[in-house]
Amino acid sequence: AAAAWQPPSQPKTAVIAHRGASGHAPEHTLSSYRLAALMNADYIEVDVRATKDGKLVALHDATLARTTNAETVYPHRSPWRVSDFSLRELKKLDAGSWFDPRFAGERIPTLDEVIQMLKAERVEAPLYIETKQPGIERAVVHLLKKHGFLQQRRVMFQSFHPESLQALRPLIPHGIRLIQLVGEKEARSGRDELLQQIAVYADGIGLPLSAVTEEWVRAAHGRGLMVHVYTVNEPHDLARLCAMGVDGVFTDYPDRPGRIAACR
Ligand code: G3P
Numbered sequence: 001a002a003a004a005w006q007p008p009s010q011p012k013t014a015v016i017a018h019r020g021a022s023g024h025a026p027e028h029t030l031s032s033y034r035l036a037a038l039m040n041a042d043y044i045e046v047d048v049r050a051t052k053d054g055k056l057v058a059l060h061d062a063t064l065a066r067t068t069n070a071e072t073v074y075p076h077r078s079p080w081r082v083s084d085f086s087l088r089e090l091k092k093l094d095a096g097s098w099f100d101p102r103f104a105g106e107r108i109p110t111l112d113e114v115i116q117m118l119k120a121e122r123v124e125a126p127l128y129i130e131t132k133q134p135g136i137e138r139a140v141v142h143l144l145k146k147h148g149f150l151q152q153r154r155v156m157f158q159s160f161h162p163e164s165l166q167a168l169r170p171l172i173p174h175g176i177r178l179i180q181l182v183g184e185k186e187a188r189s190g191r192d193e194l195l196q197q198i199a200v201y202a203d204g205i206g207l208p209l210s211a212v213t214e215e216w217v218r219a220a221h222g223r224g225l226m227v228h229v230y231t232v233n234e235p236h237d238l239a240r241l242c243a244m245g246v247d248g249v250f251t252d253y254p255d256r257p258g259r260i261a262a263c264r
């Protein structure tokens, strides 16, 4: 008998653990990344910034106020900008208690420590690094090379700063992907012109959930660009975007897409 008809296979939507499994553990801590790996995330997202002494750390905000106890430990150093603190000073901070007392004592990890943990615990999910500030590209590439992550293609890059992606391109091997993030306002401006510009130097676009439509996905794919969407936590949005054929979703709950038929 003839084989039953099957729909054309479509690559699965990649699950990108946003700041680790940050819905379950304090964002950008080793606990959060470990949990993302346990939940079988396809990528682990790490936002990267530099300290005053030029060390690379995993942190989203430009200041320490929201995700650490810096206001208590360093009461006179408002506004607690990361770039005003040395790594030694950052290491005194608790980056877990604000989320839940169970995570008291978690530290802000360096990018080096994140990579060491992934290697030691044999985590295969690649890193998805966001350069939060232009100017750190050489240092990031140097570190990744030291650990063999560039050579093994265990990384992808994203940034809101075009100049950061453009600076990375000549430093990285062919085939490593660069994703241009765009904000809500930019996504509302001329779509085709934006995609045309991005296609010159990047491999994909990172769109906010509020902006993404089927037309966006079609237009981006038409230019050979991948579409990653941030930040998608609700099951109905995950189902909708997976069905729409987006290439990846940043989610604080990397355990959720596996429970949604359209995402598997
Ligand atoms: O990197 C994708 C998404 O994480 C961008 O937003 O502010 O969470 O870094 P943000």
Ligand code: CA
Pocket (backbone or CB within 6 Å): 045, 046, 047, 130
């Ligand atoms: Ca990010």
